[in-house]
Amino acid sequence: MEPLNDLVEQIPLDPSTFIGIPLALIGAVFLSLGAQFQHRGVVKVEAHTADTLGKGLNGRQLALLLARPSWVLGTLMLGLAIVFQLSSLYFAPIIVVQPLGAIALVITSIVNSRVNHVELKRKSITAIIMCVGGVFLFVGVAAFTAVDKPVTDRQLIVILIILAVVLAVAGITFVLFRTSIRAIYYVIMAGVLYGFVATLAKVVLGRIEQGEFEWLTFTCLLGLLLATALGAYFVQNAYASGPPDLVIAGLTVVDPLVAVVIGIVVLGEASQAPPWAIAVYVVSGAIAVWGVFQLAKNHPQTRL
Template sequence: MSDLSEQIALDPTSFIGIPLALIGAVFLSLGAQFQHRGVVKVEARTVDTLGKGLNGKQLALLLARPSWVIGTLMLGLAIVFQLGSLYFAPIIVVQPLGAIALVITSVINSRVNHVKLNRKSIIAIVMCVGGVFLFVGVAAFTAVDKPVTDRQLITILIILAVVLAVAGVTFALFRRRIRAVFYVVMAGVLYGFVVTLAKVVIGRLQQQEFEWLTFTCVIGLLLAMALGAYFVQNAYATGPPDLVIAGLTVVDPLVAVVIGIVVLGEASQAPLWANLVFVVAGAIAVWGVFMLARNHPQTRL
């Protein structure tokens, strides 16, 4: 047992983050289903905006839909559990565990809407979840949690500023041609930064450091969360909830994980074989998202 403990890079308390992340995934799945129902009902009763993005009136009507409000509250609980998991463990261990929400959402959506998933969609879901859990299985025994330096934080904020600019300009120029995959991928990317910045802020608070740079993190986090949330609602209007969850539980953690590995050095102690597994597992999961987008019986392409 002593030899095994020496091979585990994480402190034993870090494993507390795993069940918290799994509980958050359940709330994420239920919240997505309820929000999707609210968005579909609002869109059905207003002018069709497919490819144009939800307008201000539709966003206001969402607040009057009980299903959307319940879904939002559940997503709020998912965020609470997610932040709790990040308090205990590195990003690359707990964040990918949200993939379990994809399985739950797919089953619920299939039952609620009486839509039978085809063979290719099931294979895509297996690829998403399998790739993510392979990643987590290796990361749990090779990841390390490190304090974030000012230089690393500035790097993350600069990259986020570029991503926000690109997302905003792309949406403004091509909003009439945009479909679900764009919204799903961009929301996943933005939420990946939200998770990363949340982890940074938690770390700074643990270190009792809350200066202008940490405050800038909070502003960036809120901007990324707001734009990501808008893209998610548009994704619900143009695609099924399990496609949206596939993007959020694969693209989101992959972005956060890449930042965690490249910028924060959470995989600095991982051997070469582990890094190769990370690349292969990530590729499998991402390919699964695009397969699901192409083959899901409810996707509007």
């Protein structure tokens, strides 16, 4: 029994983590279904306003989305997904629950292929396996080697500065190249922005719980809202130029990878990880990202 007790003591998961895991999985289901319904609404709106095809959704199109029942239903489901995700972040570390959204990719791919009567080819299936497998390998190792540390004001300021740069780059590139942008750009940028959203949400929840709602926390909340708004707009444009499972692939791979990279580089959560774990981080992360590009390239519904 003594070796078993030693093993249990080495497991870094808090008992409350097991509350966060099922909440994250339920959120993934709502994310998948919400993506499918929103995609249907965006496609119908864009079909009736073909003069703006490929130029990004304009204000009129965004207003028309509110009249599409499928898009409204999808938005409500995504709202529930956010509620479950935030709840899971309250109970468990971000490095454990955030990547569990990868299950949404599997659900969305199957549902989308059935709804549109499109058979998933071997290359698409391989790409999905790469996405999900890479994410789970990354997180599986990180969960047992990363160290959860309190976020200092200095670290939080660094995160906010990086977010400001990302928001500026996203806005400038969209304005300059919006007529030639396709799904993969929107997917990656939305994933990057949502990675910051998840990180800041975790920080804000922690600070509110500790009663530290000062100017820095308010700035985090403002940055969270800006990143959420721009990320949501990019997601709608991604739906208009690619299939929903490509969008989910980007969000469930890029999003957690960005959040985890912030944790490693800025917060020092991998400071005690052995060299082999760092190697796994790099390899598994590269596999997941490569899977997204392969899905974009080989999906029968994708317009690159």
